[in-house]
Amino acid sequence: MSLATTSPTLTQPTATGLGRPARKPRPIAEFLSTYVFSKDHKVIGLQFLFSTLVWFLIGGLLALAVRWQIAWPWSDVPVLGKLFAQQGGQMAPEFYTMLFTMHATVMIFLVIIPILAGAFGNFLIPLMIGADDMAFPTLNMLSYWFMWPAFFAFGASFFVEGGAASSGWTSYPTLSTNVASSPGAGWGQTLWLIGLTMVGVSSMLGSVNYMTTIILMRAPGMTMFRLPMTIWAMFITAILQAFALPVLTAAGFMQLADRTLGTGFFSPEGNIVNNAMQATGGGQPLLWQHLFWFYSHPAVYIMILPAMGMVSDIMTTFARKPLFGYRPMVYSIAGIAGLGFIVWGHHMFISGMNPALGITFMVSTMMIALPSAVKTFNWLGTVWGGKIQFTTAMLFALSFVSMFIIGGLSGIFMAATPVDIFIHDTYFIVAHFHYVLFAGTAMGVWAGIYYWFPKMFGRTMNEFWGKAHFFLTFVFMNGTFFTMHILGAVGFPRRLADAYHYETFHHLQPLNAFMTWCAIGMVASQIIFAVNFFWSMFFGPVAGRNPWNANTLEWTAPSPPGHGNFDFQPVVYRGPYEYSVPGMEKDHLMQTDPPNAAALAAAGAAH
Amino acid sequence: MNASAASLPHGHADDHGHGHHGPVLQYQPGLPLTRGKLIMWLFLSTEIMFFAALLGSYVVLRFGAAVWPKPHHVHLSEPIGAFNTFVLICSSVTIVLALEMARANKPRLAKLWMVATLLLGTLFLGVKGYEYQAKFSHGIYPWSPRSRVFEKPDLYYGSAVRARLGEPAMIDRLKELDDTPEDKLTPDEVSARRRLKQVRQMVLSPDQQPFDLAVVADQVMPLPAEGTDSHGGAGGHGSHGLNDTFPWLKLPAVIPGGNMWASTYFFLTGFHAIHVLVGLIVFAILLLYNLGPKRAGMIENAGLYWHFVDLVWIFLFPLLYLF
Amino acid sequence: MGSRLSGIFWSLLFLAVPVLGVATFAIAPAIDVWLPKDVSEHGQAIDSLFYFILALTGVVFIATEVALFWFLWKYDAAKNSRPATYIHGSHTLEVVWTIVPAATLLFLAIYQMNTWADVKMRRPVMAPTVEVVARQFEWRLRYPGRDGTLGTGDDLFLVNDLHVPVDEDVLVQLKSMDVLHSFFLPNLRIKQDAVPGMKIPVWFKATETGQFDIVCAELCGWGHYKMKGRITIESREDFDRWLETMYARQEATQPEPEPAEAVAQN
């Protein structure tokens, strides 16, 4: 390693705020180029973060409106009812279908996907591999700016004739393709498709850029198997995006053509909607489902792998222990990604797809639990024998593991085809995906925010209020979502504005009211988070370069890092998880710490 | 895409508004590729998936369809398609030659080959446009209000023909035709006029039967029996449907599976044509530069893209024209 | 931050997950928030598979969650004076916890195939008992008339009121006129999407008489929530008598079948 000699002047944590650029009054143009049209990956990452948090709030409020209707059907909706000028504040049934459609759309396409890949991917990838920026900064900026047409399309769709899209986030034809089939199948659905395409373009630009950056711009010594799990996860997520997303884009164009041009890809011959015969046909409704899930199943892993990566890094830091089974962890991410492409049919067991095909999808779905099992056990192995520090970030990371187990295990019920006959499209499914998405990924995201906040803003968030936020969210979340499992066991159907007129379900209202109260509590608890977040940005205790005594490269840069990230040439000597190396005074060995005799001996023995 | 970064393996200082605060960093690249080339390959893999989805859908729709028209039912000409395939393959050769010339530091020759590529690509699009025109002139559109294609000679078909014949402009025109003395018409037109009269009687009589409508459909646009691919492009072929003899008639026609065929055909070739167009724009931009060795990287990337577009067509041609 | 108490508190919070989780599932049947009464032959197989997976995942759930709690409790930095174990993994363990779940899951996959085949693949050889055509937002039913064949002039047309004989194979021919719907009979453990352009067979054998819900389980527009039908399971005699009554009523009121027939035929 010839470069080794040039490096290690500044590798140790130094005084705070060193790398922060001096602040002097700037003309507007410069302000715009620094904070608005910035090509700096960190600024772009933060832009993604702020936008997605705002949408998170909107998505959460939509969820509350959904919950309100389920608990107290047809009663006046507070606040939101007036906002949308329903008849006397009471929700119309088509408004309800729109609510959950847009709740899911916002949460998935404007929150979880962009916050993971867009916010954390952008902020962390160059920092953690030792690059000064992404390979193509302009492209990177574009990937953020392509989100805005999507923001506008989805946002505007609430205000068009007939309201926003209301055929579920899955947009199954012919409900979504036939304009006569429902009020929201008009402009709302068209805008939905346009928004989706824009999110797709953004993700595509991001993912090819990430892959290029990770392949070509790692610091000297940073071999692939010295990458932190976060980067591995981002890398494989980017691959998933690049290969799955174009399929959805193609399908989206086909649906758009069905709606606006009058092609018939997804409509059979002679379909009669609203007593009017559809002019074109000859297509197949199930084709959309295949194309949609070919993307959207890999997408659920796109929505969790980065969180898994971040959680792995956070858990090692606060367990002060090397990651248990680094290579198995990497291989299992790759395994999840690979298998993820051949299981999409498990969403279609009872769709009318050939039942024999159902069997093959069932077997592959069962198998995908395997790499997840490997990950779960390795996380448990990581906390075993550690010295655990219960920081807020660690609590969120631990709860990710705890909750992912629940969400994953409920997946096994649904993977079992005969059981899925009964629980498909019931609240059992709703429980499953909120456990993996909200209780899993969103908790992972919070872990990431608390953990990297010092690097983002140079200050740490308040721990006490952080823990209060964690505790309340954790409790209310389980109150809301765990109950859904037993609702699902009754067969309580999802997407129903009012199910109590069925004999089978009429006794479930009190339970639903309980869940809604929990959901209200959960959203209310986020006030603590929002205040803590903004307050700490300006008044939190100043953090040094490495407040958590972590090992990875981003902690060698100033907090927040200046333009170009590093004030020295980072050179990597070891993997990211050398905590508690025996015979060392410090309990951590950073990736850039130059090898001395003791460290070499210790690290050599282990590898 | 950032061109300057593509040609510089390390660092890209000119991409930033401000100078670096730290040193220019050094990296350990995992592949011996420039950034531009790598990202181009990755981009192309997303494109492969895009077209894979479209082609897959085509296959599913086609083999799931109850009926699918033969190429000549929908006025698809294999020779023209083959010619276009040849054009596109030639353009892939010329772009390689342009790259070679650029590498050999012969910018003028490189430019010449680039112009050749541009022309070939334009020719391809021109032929495509001609083919589209042939479909349009037979009422085959991918979208429903304009499409004059019906699946079967059913009641809906009958009423569409009736509606067409009942349009005021059409009534005038038909009257004009009826009044034309026989010696002003070709023998072909004379016989067509007679058949048209029968059709009008059949359609406008109140007790028409589906059987009659099949006869109507056959008169409007006879579906050539298998094996007789007499058709070329727009209009110029030997079958004597009423629409062919009197192009202004524009009567609805019956082509089983025709609408779905049109949906897929225009969708697939349309997206391919958009990709061709993008390639041509890139070539046009490249022509503004001096195509020396410094630009070889860009030409190579553009060429990669172009080969990909070519490859897609190599799949499209047999799928759409030959099977 | 590092006080002993906080470690204890947080570990116990994580212990609450398996404790309350198991408690929820234990209480649920007691408060009647549980699988609805099953009145079908294959329902038993589905339910026992559900219980089997519940037990299996229950064991995994308790084991992993308790392990997590135990490690948090035991290896709290505030309590634990020993240094963290410097270990990068264990090959043996990786192999064990790959093979064991793999074997379990493979077993599960094979174990359930038979039930699936019974419900969705081994269609009884018989003429359809009834045709169900879903449409926004009702279930249109068509019984073959006295001649026992669908699509002839004497078919019986009804809406939302499905009757089937008990203890006999019933074959439903499921269609949709407009958008997707799903034919959900919670008490018979039946669910099948109705897809426009497709004719999907659904079969079951009811074991008890009674009246139950027909639920639409696939989003089909604004009225999805109210697309409700009733299924009446009755003895053969009652069923035949009911058919006769309905038939007489139809002949009295409608000289001709509704126009919906045109659609139902394709």
Ligand code: HEA
């Ligand atoms: C982040 C998102 C995410 C993740 C990670 C998963 C993970 C899994 N999902 Fe989920 N899923 C969704 C998001 C996600 N899902 C969404 C959003 C839907 C609904 C979409 C809609 O219809 O709107 C859905 C729907 C869905 C269905 C369709 C249900 C239906 O509509 O009828 C199925 C069916 O098989 C399924 C299965 C699985 C399985 C088997 C896993 C596995 O990957 C889980 C593996 C993990 C574990 C199993 C736990 C850990 C393992 C152990 C502790 C080891 C030991 C275990 C055993 C031996 C059993 N999911």
Ligand code: HEA
């Ligand atoms: C990532 C995805 C995600 C997330 C996070 C959530 C979160 C929530 N979801 Fe949802 N949901 C879906 C994805 C998600 N959901 C999907 C895919 C569907 C299926 C839709 C369909 O059928 O088509 C669905 C459907 C769905 C239903 C079923 C509707 C039906 O079928 O009839 C219900 C009902 O209870 C529900 C409830 C909730 C609740 C109470 C939350 C709560 O957890 C929400 C809590 C919200 C917050 C906690 C907001 C916090 C805000 C901040 C943190 C911002 C702070 C601000 C700043 C710092 C600026 N969701």
Ligand code: CUA
């Ligand atoms: Cu019909 Cu829902």
Ligand SMILES: [Cu+2]
């Ligand atoms: Cu899935």
